[in-house]
Amino acid sequence: MDQPSPISRRNLLLGAAAFGVPAVLTGCGSDAPSPGGGGGDLGTVTIGSNASDEIPKKTLEAVVKGFTQATTRINTVDHNTFQENINRYLRGTPEDVFTWFAGYRMQFFAQQGLAVDISDVWQEIGADYTQAFKDQSTGVDGKQYFVPFTYYPWAVFYRKSVWEERGYEPPATLDELTALCRKMKSDGLIPIAFADKDGWPAMGTFDILNMRINGYDFHISLMGGKESWTDPRVKQVFDTWRGLMEFHQPAALGRTWQEAGQSLAQKKTGMYLLGMFVAQQFPEADRDDLDFFTFPEINPAYGTDSIDAPIDGYMISAKAKNVEGAKALLKHFAQASSQNIATKMDPGTLAASSKADTSGYSPLQKRGAELVSKAKHIAQFLDRDTRPDFASTVMIPSLQTFIDKPNEIDSLLAGIEQQKANIFR
The missing domain is CATH 3.40.190.10 (Periplasmic binding protein-like II)
Known part of the structure; x- marks a missing residue:
C-alpha cells in the first residue's frame, strides 16, 4: 500500500x-x-x-x-x-x-x-x-x-500553577527532561502521567522518540514496512524509552488516558505526553492553567522539527x-x-x-495552532501511518509487552520484525 x-x-x-x-x-x-x-x-x-x-x-x-x-x-x-x-x-x-x-x-x-x-x-x-x-x-x-x-497536536502538557510554584522550566533537551523528572520525583510528584490500557496512547511516545532520534523520514519509512525493526536505530528508541520508564506513572496497562489526564488535572503528576484533547479532562475553570511544550530535542540533526497532529x-x-x-x-x-x-x-x-x-480560540488552542504551523514535518500517528493490521495485531501487544517488560528489547524487536515481514509482502 x-x-x-x-x-x-x-x-x-x-x-x-x-x-x-x-x-x-x-x-x-x-x-x-x-x-x-x-x-x-x-x-x-x-x-x-x-x-x-x-x-x-x-x-x-x-x-x-x-x-x-x-x-x-x-x-x-x-x-x-x-x-x-x-x-x-x-x-x-x-x-x-x-x-x-x-x-x-x-x-x-x-x-x-x-x-x-x-x-x-x-x-x-x-x-x-x-x-x-x-x-x-x-x-x-x-x-x-x-x-x-x-485536528490536534501532540505535546507535553502541564499545569502552569504547579510549575510556577515549583520553579520548573520546559526542558529543551533529553538531559534537561531527565533532570526535571528527577526533581519532580524528589518533590513528591509522579513526573510523567502515563496510560496504555486502550493500546494506542503508548504509540505517541514511540512516535515522538523515533522522530526525535531518527527523524521523520525514517519514521515514515519504518511505518511503511521499509525498514527493519531490528535496526540499531530502532533499538535506540526503546533504550531511550526504557531510560525514562522509571519516571512514568506505574501500572499503565490498567489505566485509561482519561484517568491519566485526571491525575494531571488533580496535580498528582507533573506532565503528560498526549494529544491536546487532554483538555477535556480538565474542569472548565482550570483549562487556562493548562499549557504545553513540544517534546525536547534528542538528536541535534532533527531537533524538534516533527510532531504528531492527527x-x-x-x-x-x-x-x-x-x-x-x-x-x-x-x-x-x-x-x-x-x-x-x-x-x-x-x-x-x-x-x-x-x-x-x-x-x-483559547490561549491553549492558539498555542496549538502555532505549534503545528511551525513544525517542519507532521505525522498522523502510528496507527494511522501504517497498515491497520500491523498496528492492531503487532504494535499494540508489542508496546504493551515492552511496558510490562522493558528489559527484553532484543527479543521484542525480533518478534516485531518477523511479524512485519509476514504482513508487508
Whole structure:
C-alpha cells in the first residue's frame, strides 16, 4: 500500500488501533440511535460515531442540529470498540456517514472499496482547505474520500500553577527532561502521567522518540514496512524509552488516558505526553492553567522539527442507503461555521477549514495552532501511518509487552520484525 503524501510546513498551514474483530458496531454503543438535525427534503441520514466521551459527543450533536436538509440519527459507540470493529462494520450494515481518520487509514478503506468517492463534494468545499488537507483526504487513485473536520497536536502538557510554584522550566533537551523528572520525583510528584490500557496512547511516545532520534523520514519509512525493526536505530528508541520508564506513572496497562489526564488535572503528576484533547479532562475553570511544550530535542540533526497532529473527519460508507443526504451532511461538516462550533465546545481541537474563525480560540488552542504551523514535518500517528493490521495485531501487544517488560528489547524487536515481514509482502 502506498503511503499518504507526507505533510510538511511547506505545504501545511496548519491522524485507533485495531481492525477485523468479528463484530458489528450497530448496537454496540451504550446509546440507541438518537435524532438530530432538521427534517428536510433529503430523508434520513445515519451517522456511526466514535465520539463517545462527553465533550466530543455533545459537540457532534450540536453541529448536527444545524443541518436542516435531512433528519439525522447518530449511533454512538465506545471509541475503542468502534476502532476495533470498524472493518467488519463497514462490510456489514454500516450507517451512511462514519467518523474516521485522514491519510493512510482513509486510504486503506478506499482501496478496499468500502467508502464512497466524494470528489464531487470536494469540487464545492476545496477552496476552504489547504492542499495538504486535500492530500490527506485523497486515495491512491487520486479521488477524495474524506472531509477533514478537526485536528490536534501532540505535546507535553502541564499545569502552569504547579510549575510556577515549583520553579520548573520546559526542558529543551533529553538531559534537561531527565533532570526535571528527577526533581519532580524528589518533590513528591509522579513526573510523567502515563496510560496504555486502550493500546494506542503508548504509540505517541514511540512516535515522538523515533522522530526525535531518527527523524521523520525514517519514521515514515519504518511505518511503511521499509525498514527493519531490528535496526540499531530502532533499538535506540526503546533504550531511550526504557531510560525514562522509571519516571512514568506505574501500572499503565490498567489505566485509561482519561484517568491519566485526571491525575494531571488533580496535580498528582507533573506532565503528560498526549494529544491536546487532554483538555477535556480538565474542569472548565482550570483549562487556562493548562499549557504545553513540544517534546525536547534528542538528536541535534532533527531537533524538534516533527510532531504528531492527527486529522479527524467523516467518510461515507459504500453501503450507505442515502448517499445524496450523506454528501450534503459532509458539506455541512466542511463549513467553517460547523467547525467553529466544535472548537468552541471542545477545547482540545482545532478547525481544519482555513476559513474557520480562530479569533475565539483559547490561549491553549492558539498555542496549538502555532505549534503545528511551525513544525517542519507532521505525522498522523502510528496507527494511522501504517497498515491497520500491523498496528492492531503487532504494535499494540508489542508496546504493551515492552511496558510490562522493558528489559527484553532484543527479543521484542525480533518478534516485531518477523511479524512485519509476514504482513508487508
